[in-house]
Amino acid sequence: MTTTLPPIAPLSSRSRLARFIPSSRYTSVLVTLVLLVAMFGVGSARYRGFASGQVVMNLFIDNAFLIVLAVGMTFVILTGGIDLSVGAVVALSTMMAASLLRDGWNPAAVIVVVLVATSGLGLLVGLVIHYFDIQPFIATLAAMFLARGLCYVISLDSISITNPFFVSLAQTRIPLADRLSITPSVIIAVVVVAIAFVVLHFTRTGRTVYAIGDGGQSAHLMGLPVVRTKVLVYVISGFCSGIAGILFSLYTLSGYSLTAVGMELDAIAAVVIGGTLLTGGYGFVLGSLLGVLVLGVIQTIISFEGTLSSWWTRIVVGGLLLLFIILQRLLTARQR
Amino acid sequence: MTTQQAVASRAVRSRLFWPVITLVALFALNVIVSPSFLSIRVHDGHLFGSIIDILRNGSPTLLVALGMTLVIATRGIDLSVGAVVAISGALACSIIAGSPDPGSVNTVLVAIGVALAFSLILGVWNGLLVSVFGIQPIIATLILMTAGRGIAMLITEGQIITVSSPAYKVIGGGYWLGLPASIIIAGAMFLIVGLLTRRTALGMLIESVGINPTASRLAGVRARSITWTVYVFSAFCAGVAGIMISSNVTAADANNAGLWIEMDAILAVVIGGTSLMGGRYSLTGTLVGAFIIQTLTTTVYTVGIAPEITLVFKALVVIAVCLLQSPAMQERLRKRRATTTTTAKAAA
Numbered sequence: 001m002t003t004t005l006p007p008i009a010p011l012s013s014r015s016r017l018a019r020f021i022p023s024s025r026y027t028s029v030l031v032t033l034v035l036l037v038a039m040f041g042v043g044s045a046r047y048r049g050f051a052s053g054q055v056v057m058n059l060f061i062d063n064a065f066l067i068v069l070a071v072g073m074t075f076v077i078l079t080g081g082i083d084l085s086v087g088a089v090v091a092l093s094t095m096m097a098a099s100l101l102r103d104g105w106n107p108a109a110v111i112v113v114v115l116v117a118t119s120g121l122g123l124l125v126g127l128v129i130h131y132f133d134i135q136p137f138i139a140t141l142a143a144m145f146l147a148r149g150l151c152y153v154i155s156l157d158s159i160s161i162t163n164p165f166f167v168s169l170a171q172t173r174i175p176l177a178d179r180l181s182i183t184p185s186v187i188i189a190v191v192v193v194a195i196a197f198v199v200l201h202f203t204r205t206g207r208t209v210y211a212i213g214d215g216g217q218s219a220h221l222m223g224l225p226v227v228r229t230k231v232l233v234y235v236i237s238g239f240c241s242g243i244a245g246i247l248f249s250l251y252t253l254s255g256y257s258l259t260a261v262g263m264e265l266d267a268i269a270a271v272v273i274g275g276t277l278l279t280g281g282y283g284f285v286l287g288s289l290l291g292v293l294v295l296g297v298i299q300t301i302i303s304f305e306g307t308l309s310s311w312w313t314r315i316v317v318g319g320l321l322l323l324f325i326i327l328q329r330l331l332t333a334r335q336r
Numbered sequence: 337m338t339t340q341q342a343v344a345s346r347a348v349r350s351r352l353f354w355p356v357i358t359l360v361a362l363f364a365l366n367v368i369v370s371p372s373f374l375s376i377r378v379h380d381g382h383l384f385g386s387i388i389d390i391l392r393n394g395s396p397t398l399l400v401a402l403g404m405t406l407v408i409a410t411r412g413i414d415l416s417v418g419a420v421v422a423i424s425g426a427l428a429c430s431i432i433a434g435s436p437d438p439g440s441v442n443t444v445l446v447a448i449g450v451a452l453a454f455s456l457i458l459g460v461w462n463g464l465l466v467s468v469f470g471i472q473p474i475i476a477t478l479i480l481m482t483a484g485r486g487i488a489m490l491i492t493e494g495q496i497i498t499v500s501s502p503a504y505k506v507i508g509g510g511y512w513l514g515l516p517a518s519i520i521i522a523g524a525m526f527l528i529v530g531l532l533t534r535r536t537a538l539g540m541l542i543e544s545v546g547i548n549p550t551a552s553r554l555a556g557v558r559a560r561s562i563t564w565t566v567y568v569f570s571a572f573c574a575g576v577a578g579i580m581i582s583s584n585v586t587a588a589d590a591n592n593a594g595l596w597i598e599m600d601a602i603l604a605v606v607i608g609g610t611s612l613m614g615g616r617y618s619l620t621g622t623l624v625g626a627f628i629i630q631t632l633t634t635t636v637y638t639v640g641i642a643p644e645i646t647l648v649f650k651a652l653v654v655i656a657v658c659l660l661q662s663p664a665m666q667e668r669l670r671k672r673r674a675t676t677t678t679t680a681k682a683a684a
Contacts, residue, residue, distance in 0.1 A: 082474065128655070128658075128659070131664060132658070132659055132662035132663075132664050132665060133662055133663050133664055134658050134659075134662050135612055137413070137474060138602075138606070138612060138654070138658055139658070141599060141602070141654065142651050142654040142655045142658065143651070144599075144651075145599070145647045145648070145650050145651030145654060146647075146648060146651035146652075146655075148647045149644075149645055149646070149647030149648030149649070149650070149651055150648065152642065152644035152645050152647065152648075153645060153648065156642060156644060257644070261595075262482075262485075265478065265481065265482050268478065269482060272475075278472060278475050279472070309489070309490070309493075309494060311485070311486040311489035311490060311494065311590075312486065312490075313486070314482055314483055314485055314486030314489075315483045315486040315487060315490070317482055317483070318479050318480070318482040318483025318484075318486065319483065321478070321479050321482060321483075322465075322479050325471055325475060325476075325479070326469065326471075329469065329470070329471065
């Protein structure tokens, strides 16, 4: 594994304490993995039927869109930015898809139009951030307002999707083994994660993403295409939001302006819980996948518990977020 | 240069110039659409009119923006205000609804006291994460933003709590001295903050922390306490706004109370000319900014566009203001101004 990873800044002056930690590069991802296994173990011990393969598969089925969203967010956060517009862009994608399908468009054309539009919005955001030197937070906030507003421009009401191709895609179950099945969405999500993994760890673009997060100035001096990559991560995030939006419209078979409110927070939380440093330059896309699964397990446990109300999810996610942010502070403090 | 020209050029350079022009333009648009826009009537000794409505509906935003201004002045940001609004309203309403005598002034005072005290605790929490643990403000307040609505839901048990307490209704919907009480509350808080920060050194100290916390600490400024205080104050303002909103609609809705208010508040601050990079702020600017946002919302109603589309207008305003404020654009404008002055001199 070690050979496949990009050269992250060498840990030259490690303190005596840090020597006892095997490889601090993986520590936070390992913590996430341990947490995931532990939570799943607790769930299996407490509830009958929890430790089944289909429960695991359902984690993927119910969170396919969030996985894709978290992948895009990982790229942005690795460069030290943030994208607050993803939830609104997901809603916009579902609205665009639903309204175009209602007008009798070809499903393939709809998907292409949605992806081009969301990538275009990402490009616009990236250009504004770079050329006007506006904080990513504010630029993506404006994009969020814009996308939500455009949803309402398309329609104030929910539009249901009745297109035969979309409906059949939504109902398809791909059998894996005995009483185990997944949806096409899961395959798309897994493919997106795989592509992101390859791009981040085996290509020049991936190295540049990490280098920008470590410090844009030095990356620039190294002759890396900083500007292009900085803009590119927002295009990637927009593109991923578009895919997530299509997956979400398959999941709900409708388009609605108020869907995915707060989904950007879930995506950011998944990335942070997955061990990616919010200041950039450090983290793994597979960690973000684990982060989404952790959020999924929390939800599953709460639904198995039955007596717990669903709003506990938000409180637990907030608590986990705090835990991981403090953990990251400790780990980075130790490295320096 | 004559005095008139000097005054004119100073006005144009003022950071408040464009915000005020925007506001005047919005007013003009409203007057064209509905000529009675500027008229204020007296009815039963109370003032009525579109302007009064704008001021009243904008009061919670102004309050939240007031706290946000000081937070942004220290180069921070507080994303959790919407959640604090929801929690504070939920607490106050659930106490009033749960008491045997919802109408009594004592119950209302206790409810307000508890809601504000809890808001202060939430502010202390945010401040602790930012100033002691040194977590980036966006992230630190993101935690409460995520968890906060869950806490508010827990308080209301997932229900919308309605209260029927005339004493509580006064805060958001009542009148004092002929003016809506919420305007008086927001105005009083604005004046107090203005006096405290501009008549004492406090404002300057906040700005110095925003410019460089380490340098100001070395210069003897208690940077950590100041940072901590602004987050506590921001949560307090959000708490008051939460009470005001829930009192106005006589209900606490954990899901929707204060939704997007953090965005509106940040927008008001930015429109008002306070830089997100910290280090300088303008309370008057924030006042004008909050006023612009509320007028924009009202304008969308009066012009007859679907109210939901307000978001598009807000987005366009944020983008325009940010682009105008951006260093790149400022540089370009300065260059143009420089060339025009040189050509003017050459011509003379």
